[in-house]
Amino acid sequence: MATATATPNPKVNHIGLPILEYRGGKSTLCAGCGHNAISERIVDAMYEMGVQPERVMKMSGIGCSSKSPAYFMSRAHSFNSVHGRMPSVSTGAILANHTMTTIGVSGDGDTASIGMGQFVHLLRRNLPMIYIIEDNGVYGLTKGQFSATADIGSKLKTGVINDLPAIDTCALAIQLGATFVGRSFSGDKKQLSAMLKAAIAHKGTVMLDVISPCVTFNDHEGSTKSYKFMQDHDEPVNEIGFVASFDDIEVDYDSGQVYDVTMHDGSSLRLRKLKEDYDPTNKAEAVRTLMEAHENGEVLTGVFYINTEKPTFIDLLNVVDQPLGQLPQDVVRPPKAALEQLMGNLQ
Amino acid sequence: MATGDLVLGQEQGLKAARQRVVNDFSINVATVNGSGSQSANSVLLKSIFGMGVPVSGKNLFPSNIAGLPTWYTIRASKDGYVARKRDTEVLVALNPETAKDDILSLPAGAVAIYEENMNLKQHREDVICYPVPFDKITAAVCSEAKLRKLVKNMVYVGVVAQLLSIDLEVVEKAVKKQFARKQKVFDLNFGAVKAGWDFAAEKLVKLDPYVIEHMNETAGKIIIDGNAACGMGAVFAGVTVVAWYPITPSTSLIEATTDLLKKFRVTPEGKATFAVIQAEDELAAIGMVLGAGWAGARSMTSTSGPGISLMAEFSGLGYYAEIPGVIFDVQRTGPSTGMPTRTQQADILSTAFLSHGDSKHVMLLPATVRECFELSGQAFDLAERLQTPVFVLTDLDLGMNNWMSEPFEYPEKPLDRGKVLTKEDLDRLGGFARYKDVDGDGIGWRTLPGTDHPKASYFTRGSGHNEKAGYTEKPDEYTYIVDRLNKKFEHARTLVPAPVVTRNGTSKVGFIAFGTSDFAVRESLDQIKNEYKTDVDYLRLRAYPFTHEVHDFIASHERVYVIEQNRDAQMESLLKLDLPAEQVVKLRSILHYNGLPIDARSVTEEFVAKEQLASSY
Numbered sequence: 010m011a012t013a014t015a016t017p018n019p020k021v022n023h024i025g026l027p028i029l030e031y032r033g034g035k036s037t038l039c040a041g042c043g044h045n046a047i048s049e050r051i052v053d054a055m056y057e058m059g060v061q062p063e064r065v066m067k068m069s070g071i072g073c074s075s076k077s078p079a080y081f082m083s084r085a086h087s088f089n090s091v092h093g094r095m096p097s098v099s100t101g102a103i104l105a106n107h108t109m110t111t112i113g114v115s116g117d118g119d120t121a122s123i124g125m126g127q128f129v130h131l132l133r134r135n136l137p138m139i140y141i142i143e144d145n146g147v148y149g150l151t152k153g154q155f156s157a158t159a160d161i162g163s164k165l166k167t168g169v170i171n172d173l174p175a176i177d178t179c180a181l182a183i184q185l186g187a188t189f190v191g192r193s194f195s196g197d198k199k200q201l202s203a204m205l206k207a208a209i210a211h212k213g214t215v216m217l218d219v220i221s222p223c224v225t226f227n228d229h230e231g232s233t234k235s236y237k238f239m240q241d242h243d244e245p246v247n248e249i250g251f252v253a254s255f256d257d258i259e260v261d262y263d264s265g266q267v268y269d270v271t272m273h274d275g276s277s278l279r280l281r282k283l284k285e286d287y288d289p290t291n292k293a294e295a296v297r298t299l300m301e302a303h304e305n306g307e308v309l310t311g312v313f314y315i316n317t318e319k320p321t322f323i324d325l326l327n328v329v330d331q332p333l334g335q336l337p338q339d340v341v342r343p344p345k346a347a348l349e350q351l352m353g354n355l356q
Numbered sequence: 357m358a359t360g361d362l363v364l365g366q367e368q369g370l371k372a373a374r375q376r377v378v379n380d381f382s383i384n385v386a387t388v389n390g391s392g393s394q395s396a397n398s399v400l401l402k403s404i405f406g407m408g409v410p411v412s413g414k415n416l417f418p419s420n421i422a423g424l425p426t427w428y429t430i431r432a433s434k435d436g437y438v439a440r441k442r443d444t445e446v447l448v449a450l451n452p453e454t455a456k457d458d459i460l461s462l463p464a465g466a467v468a469i470y471e472e473n474m475n476l477k478q479h480r481e482d483v484i485c486y487p488v489p490f491d492k493i494t495a496a497v498c499s500e501a502k503l504r505k506l507v508k509n510m511v512y513v514g515v516v517a518q519l520l521s522i523d524l525e526v527v528e529k530a531v532k533k534q535f536a537r538k539q540k541v542f543d544l545n546f547g548a549v550k551a552g553w554d555f556a557a558e559k560l561v562k563l564d565p566y567v568i569e570h571m572n573e574t575a576g577k578i579i580i581d582g583n584a585a586c587g588m589g590a591v592f593a594g595v596t597v598v599a600w601y602p603i604t605p606s607t608s609l610i611e612a613t614t615d616l617l618k619k620f621r622v623t624p625e626g627k628a629t630f631a632v633i634q635a636e637d638e639l640a641a642i643g644m645v646l647g648a649g650w651a652g653a654r655s656m657t658s659t660s661g662p663g664i665s666l667m668a669e670f671s672g673l674g675y676y677a678e679i680p681g682v683i684f685d686v687q688r689t690g691p692s693t694g695m696p697t698r699t700q701q702a703d704i705l706s707t708a709f710l711s712h713g714d715s716k717h718v719m720l721l722p723a724t725v726r727e728c729f730e731l732s733g734q735a736f737d738l739a740e741r742l743q744t745p746v747f748v749l750t751d752l753d754l755g756m757n758n759w760m761s762e763p764f765e766y767p768e769k770p771l772d773r774g775k776v777l778t779k780e781d782l783d784r785l786g787g788f789a790r791y792k793d794v795d796g797d798g799i800g801w802r803t804l805p806g807t808d809h810p811k812a813s814y815f816t817r818g819s820g821h822n823e824k825a826g827y828t829e830k831p832d833e834y835t836y837i838v839d840r841l842n843k844k845f846e847h848a849r850t851l852v853p854a855p856v857v858t859r860n861g862t863s864k865v866g867f868i869a870f871g872t873s874d875f876a877v878r879e880s881l882d883q884i885k886n887e888y889k890t891d892v893d894y895l896r897l898r899a900y901p902f903t904h905e906v907h908d909f910i911a912s913h914e915r916v917y918v919i920e921q922n923r924d925a926q927m928e929s930l931l932k933l934d935l936p937a938e939q940v941v942k943l944r945s946i947l948h949y950n951g952l953p954i955d956a957r958s959v960t961e962e963f964v965a966k967e968q969l970a971s972s973y
Contacts, residue, residue: 030810063812066651066805079815079827086805088650089817090643091673097599097640101647101655104597104631106806109651127643130636329627332806333596334652338771340629341594341654343620345766348592351616352763355578 023255024059031056033081043195043221044074044143048081050198051112051141054205055082058253066102066111070095070124073150074116074143074221093124096131099138100322105334107323110209111138117158118148121176125157128178132185132214134322139208139215140187142178143195145223146234153226158218160303164231178218180299183292183314188213190295190314194239195221200310203249207312210253210272213321220308239308246287246298246311250279270315280312289315377445377565379409379434383516384444386451386458387509390422393450395534395545396509397428401758402530403513403522404432405579408571412438413758414953419604419696425454432568435882438759439875440953445566446520448512449476450490459483467564469515484564488515488555497551498544507548514552519560520568524553578763582754585725586684587612588764589732590656591620594771595682597655598632599644604696605752606658606686613656638663642670645681646745649674650816652776652804654736658684660752661703662693664710671745672711673818675841678791678800680739680774682732684748686755689951698951699752701871702922707747708900708930714838718848719747719900723874728754729764731898734853740774742848743799751921753872753953775801782809790814791837792823798844845901852899855906859893865967866913868906870897870927872953873919879956880963887960888969897927902934910939917963919946921954 021027031052036045055065062084069075071092078087086109090098095113103111120128120142131140146159155163158178159171182190189211193201201219208215220239222228228235233242247268252258254275268289270278280289288294295314302309329336383400387393394415401413409432418424431441443463449455449470456479459468464482472487490508498507510531517527527549535541586609590598598617600610610632617630635641641657648655659667664685674681687703689695709716718738720731732748739746775795777788782803788811791800800823803812814825822833858881859866869877874896884890895909910916910931918928925945932940946962948954963969 061808063808063810064806084810084813086803086813087815088647089815089819090646091669091818094639094643094670097635097643098647098650100633100640101597101599101644101649101653102651102805103647104633104644105648105651105653105655106804109805126636127640130640326631327626327628328631329623329629332652333629333631334648334804335806336594336596336629338594341596341621342592342767342771343616347620348588348764348766351588352578355580356576356763 022056022059024061026056026062028052028056030062030084031082033083034079036077036080038073038076038080039225041224042073043145043219043223044077045080046195046198047141047143047201047219047221048077050201050205052081053202054209058206058209059255060110060209064109066109068095068099068102068111068113068138070115070119072116072119072148074114075119077114077143093119093122094127095119096124096127100131100134100136103136103138103323104326106332107137107328108332113138113140115140115142117142117144117146117156121157121178129181129185132182132187132216135186135188135213135319137212137214137321137323139217142218143221144178144218144234145221145227146232147223147227149223149226160233163233166226166229175303177299177303178216179313180296182216183295186214186319187216187314188316188319189215189312191312192218192220192310194243194310195219196236196239197243197310200245200249203251204312206251206253207249207272207276207278210274210276210278211317212273213316213319233308242306242308244284244302244307244309246284246309246313247280247282247289249312250281252277270317273317278312278315283311289313375565376567378567378569379432379571381432381445381566382441382443383430383446383448384458385428385430385448385512386454387426387428388422388451389418389420389424389426391509392506393426393428393509396513397430398758399510399527399530399534400513400516401430402533402579403517403527404430404568405574405760406526406530407522407568408574409434409568410436410438410573410760412760414440414753415757416952417697425451434571434573436573437875437879437956439879440955442955442957446516448516449474450508450512467566469512469519486515486519486560488552493551493555494548497547503544507544510545510548511552514549514554515556517549518553518556519562519564520566522568524550574760576763577760579758579760580725581608581756581758582722582725582728582750583609583686583756584612585728585764586658586732586748586750586755587616589729590682590736591616592729592767593654593733593736595654595656595736596630597644597648597653598630598657599635599641599648599655600633600657601635601638601641601659601663603638603660603663605688605756606660606663606684609658609684609686609755638666639670642667642681642683645683646670646674646679649679649681649739652806654740656682656684658686660686660688661690664703664707668711671717672713672715674745675711675715675717676713677816677818678743678802679745679816680743681745682735682739682748683745684732684750687749687751695951697752699872699953700921700949700951701749701751701873702926702949703749704920704922704926705924705929707749716845717745717747718742718852719749720853721749721870721898721900722754723871723896723898725754725759725761726764727898731853733767737772738848738851741772741799741851742844743774743802744844749871751872775799777801777803777807779807779809779812782807782811787811789823790825791821791840793840793843797847798840798842799847849901849903852901852903854903855898855909856896857894857905857909860891863891863893864914866893866895866909866916867919868895868897868909868916868927868931869919873921876954876956876959877919880959883956883960884963887971888964890969900930902931906931907935907939910935910942914942915944916942917944917946919954919959921948923947923949
């Protein structure tokens with residue numbers, strides 16, 4: 010099934026904007042860095058989904074990955090915060106204005122080491138946002154130390170072998186409450202584009218771990234996060250087809266080898282099974298499959314888990330439809346009679 | 357009042373009883389944490405308040421859920437003094453473990469009320485003793501054994517009320533208020549009060565001089581704790597996002613805020629116009645506050661020392677990226693975990709410069725519950741006006757204890773949401789430079805996410821940035837921003853609340869204090885005036901950065917004593933950094949840092965010693 014969306018005019022998307030309006034500043038990352046490819050996929054996905062750029066909040070922490078929001082969608086609001094703390098800043102921003110589309114970009118160090126505390130609590134809350142880990146297994150800006158997602162046995166350029174197990178951020182995300190969890194590869198344009206578009210249509214926490222090779226410090230023989238290794242070991246669990254709600258394409262539902270999911274905005278996501286009997290709605294099976302893949306040295310990709318029913322954090326807080334940050338004084342300051350009543354009770 | 361080494365026997369006691377001490381003494385109730393004595397203490401406090409007598413209560417409790425000793429002191433003061441009194445005159449000893457130490461700590465001529473089987477009389481011949489069979493009285497009025505531990509406290513209320521001649525009807529009213537709408541609970545508790553009262557009336561002979569008499573000093577006044585007052589201030593300032601992590605002694609600030617939000621900020625459709633989130637830690641709490649402030653919400657958190665330490669990195673981000681947010685710090689005794697249930701004013705320096713690099717912050721310093729309400733509201737206006745985190749520093753004494761106050765006044769001034777550009781502004785201007793000083797006050801204009809204009813966005817970052825919010829490592833672009841931040845901080849001096857100054861025009865000596873030290877200082881000023889015929893001027897700080905009045909005050913005195921509740925003279929140090937060299941030498945310190953609230957007598961004694969004053973007595 011086709012993943013490309015039909016646009017009414019080849020030059021503009023369905024809200025009338027050319028792709029130029031989704032571009033960002035010039036990247037200062039290394040030539041060939043996987044992160045740049047991911048930025049391009051985000052630009053494509055936002056453009057194709059017709060998201061109004063200024064209705065987007067781009068959030069990040071610290072690291073090479075966290076610089077990348079500067080390289081896509083300059084028309085969107087952006088907050089490059091502190092190391093490992095993007096989840097809390099995003100939580101506050103979304104509480105202040107839950108009508109925005111929020112995309113956070115983090116790295117494996119920013120998420121799985123310094124940011125682990127906030128990351129797991131973001132997942133628990135099912136905060137409505139897209140959380141992307143640009144995962145290369147090393148700290149780039151400090152010149153190539155292992156991160157906590159580096160696989161056991163993988164080798165640094167200097168010959169140092171990693172002897173600690175990797176943290177599987179996808180398994181964690183599934184277990185802790187994210188409602189759309191997937192892994193992709195910066196070099197897999199088709200899969201990543203489809204996944205990002207579905208992510209934009211989803212309501213809840215989308216956690217995407219995108220293997221994104223570091224060409225300077227972790228793209229050599231012995232690395233398990235290199236382009237070569239991914240090309241050899243990438244095992245998709247499903248093929249992702251996405252049809253946006255505004256697309257005039259009939260989706261024919263066939264049973265058996267596909268899972269069809271209707272997204273909150275009316276878009277449809279079709280997951281065609283590539284791995285035998287893989288069920289992306291079964292948490293326990295998803296985690297078991299990921300654990301087994303580690304044992305077998307496979308790198309599974311695809312949409313591992315999806316749940317469109319679970320309430321988001323915003324639903325649970327039962328807040329008004331209008332952004333909290335924009336409520337007028339007469340709504341947020343209780344009347345004089347309220348204070349008089351309180352004072353009376355205290356006398 | 358009984359003083360000196362006078363040894364009082366029964367006869368002398370009777371004589372003392374004739375020389376009555378009216379509405380001017382302290383009661384200390386020694387109990388066990390978790391025994392439910394809080395309601396009884398509150399009823400006694402409110403009964404004295406109900407008699408029209410100025411009163412204050414202080415809870416001295418352990419960092420423990422149940423089982424460790426707790427003391428509650430109630431001070432009645434006809435002159436309206438509400439600071440801790442160093443000595444207590446009436447002891448209610450209900451904790452066998454501490455009873456001996458408790459009675460030994462009393463001044464001669466004081467009163468001890470205790471469970472009769474403890475036989476405390478043997479320890480002090482010079483204390484007037486009233487043994488009471490609490491357990492027996494309690495058992496007679498409370499058939500349920502499980503409830504007796506709680507009800508016993510009400511028996512002491514009855515005994516004390518009768519001995520001090522507090523009207524029984526006034527106590528009844530206080531009990532009714534305490535157990536509002538729960539008739540059965542009221543019956544049980546007031547029954548216990550009555551039993552205690554009857555016992556004292558029938559069996560005890562009044563030998564001490566302490567009595568409460570009707571006054572008219574509390575009419576129209578309220579009683580509230582500082583944490584609740586801060587929460588109320590925040591709600592009436594229109595707070596919408598509250599993120600927090602539990603920590604003593606700030607937790608009740610958030611609880612009060614949450615209760616009020618649920619009461620006043622739910623739409624008829626049942627939707628909340630606020631969000632309260634218990635965060636995973638203090639780092640996340642302030643991260644949420646800054647995220648929300650950035651996106652346009654009035655946001656706050658509340659914490660204490662250890663939480664302030666954890667908020668350091670984010671505070672620097674808030675300062676440098678210029679994001680509003682309000683942080684309450686209910687200070688407790690440090691360093692490290694310190695004594696979590698004891699008070700101090702020891703986060704002054706660490707908060708003023710919280711974070712690495714050249715960071716500095718606006719701090720507001722309420723001294724009373726009324727100021728807790730007012731300055732909390734002002735903190736939100738200042739945070740948005742100055743686009744920076746604003747810290748409101750109270751302490752455990754103010755935050756967790758009950759204080760008498762004039763009722764709070766409704767804030768009539770509209771909310772100041774600061775410099776925010778709308779879509780229409782952007783249409784007109786065609787764009788903006790986020791970090792440019794266009795108005796000459798050091799404050800730039802910002803936009804909020806969700807402003808529907810293609811030129812509305814900017815890139816917020818804690819890394820080096822230029823006036824257009826672009827990344828920079830250029831020396832001149834970097835210094836433009838940090839120099840402008842300095843200019844903004846200077847501008848803040850003109851916006852923060854001015855100090856409260858009391859001066860007589862001739863005094864060469866001045867006091868500077870802030871926060872809860874105020875109560876002891878004002879009482880001490882009266883002691884110094886009455887006992888040493890010396891006038892001392894007084895300036896009470898209400899904010900950092902310091903306003904020009906602070907400089908003027910120091911310049912116009914020869915010696916200025918900075919009185920504060922920490923070991924390292926933190927506020928004095930902060931003043932020294934702000935003052936010209938010739939003024940610095942004028943500063944002296946009076947410090948109090950043992951975890952108990954500062955008292956007037958200690959201030960007076962230290963001042964008198966340093967000034968070598970002779971008593972006029």
